Amino acid sequence: MTDILEIAKKDGRWTECPKCSEIVITEKLRQNLWVCQHCGYHFRVNAPTRIEMTCDEGSFVESMPPVRDQEETAGSHDEAITCGRARIMGRECAIGVMDFFHKGGSMGAAVGEAIVSLMQAASRKRLPIVMFCASGGVRVQEGIWGLFQMLRTVHARTRTSDTPMITVFTDPTTGGVTASFAALADVMIAEPGSRIGFAGPRVIEATMSCTLPEDFQDASRLVKAGLIDMIVHRHKMRETLAFFLEWFSRD
Numbered sequence: 001m002t003d004i005l006e007i008a009k010k011d012g013r014w015t016e017c018p019k020c021s022e023i024v025i026t027e028k029l030r031q032n033l034w035v036c037q038h039c040g041y042h043f044r045v046n047a048p049t050r051i052e053m054t055c056d057e058g059s060f061v062e063s064m065p066p067v068r069d070q071e072e073t074a075g076s077h078d079e080a081i082t083c084g085r086a087r088i089m090g091r092e093c094a095i096g097v098m099d100f101f102h103k104g105g106s107m108g109a110a111v112g113e114a115i116v117s118l119m120q121a122a123s124r125k126r127l128p129i130v131m132f133c134a135s136g137g138v139r140v141q142e143g144i145w146g147l148f149q150m151l152r153t154v155h156a157r158t159r160t161s162d163t164p165m166i167t168v169f170t171d172p173t174t175g176g177v178t179a180s181f182a183a184l185a186d187v188m189i190a191e192p193g194s195r196i197g198f199a200g201p202r203v204i205e206a207t208m209s210c211t212l213p214e215d216f217q218d219a220s221r222l223v224k225a226g227l228i229d230m231i232v233h234r235h236k237m238r239e240t241l242a243f244f245l246e247w248f249s250r251d
């Protein structure tokens with residue numbers, strides 16, 4: 001029996017929930033927007049899946065990335081963020097979706113450029129911004145250029161602060177992304193169970209020689225501390241975003 005389960009897990013038909021260890025049929029999981037039916041665990045999803053589950057069908061139009069990742073093979077424009085325009089329950093918005101599956105969603109020069117372009121385009125077109133964040137932080141391989149993206153995105157956000165922005169923190173959002181543009185939104189939402197923070201708990205424990213509480217950097221704790229505004233279940237995300245987009249469109 002264990003062998004059959006292992007084979008089914010390997011070929012993708014079944015998926016084990018990392019939280020409750022239940023074995024779930026992958027197709028059922030997909031239909032449930034990648035939320036475990038047993039414990040409500042929100043699986044990490046890539047940018048195309050996120051766009052599909054959030055935007056109105058066929059409404060997403062990708063803006064071409066201004067800078068290509070030099071490390072990628074020629075002709076590919078894959079990056080840790082996908083940006084464009086879309087509608088959510090009929091409301092127009094500019095949308096950026098970070099992808100943790102691409103180099104840990106890290107923010108290098110190309111990602112920084114894409115975020116700045118998105119903010120500027122949204123400001124010109126007077127569209128509110130929806131930003132789905134999922135990142136390990138700054139792309140350390142790019143050294144100072146990686147770190148520089150924090151300053152750059154914060155500057156762009158300050159220059160376009162009249163454009164409403166909604167950040168959705170997904171699991172995990174850490175490092176230089178939390179510490180820069182992501183935390184400068186007008187509305188800050190998190191998915192349940194997301195880890196949101198700056199340095200990782202193990203680093204903090206080692207540096208401070210202390211034991212951290214179990215829910216440290218968990219969205220539920222951050223909502224109590226006032227860092228984020230609300231936690232929204234993935235099934236309610238579209239209508240919550242549509243509510244704020246509608247609200248922002250009123251003069």
Ligand SMILES: [Zn+2]
Binds near residue numbers: 017018021037039040
């Ligand atoms: Zn589960």
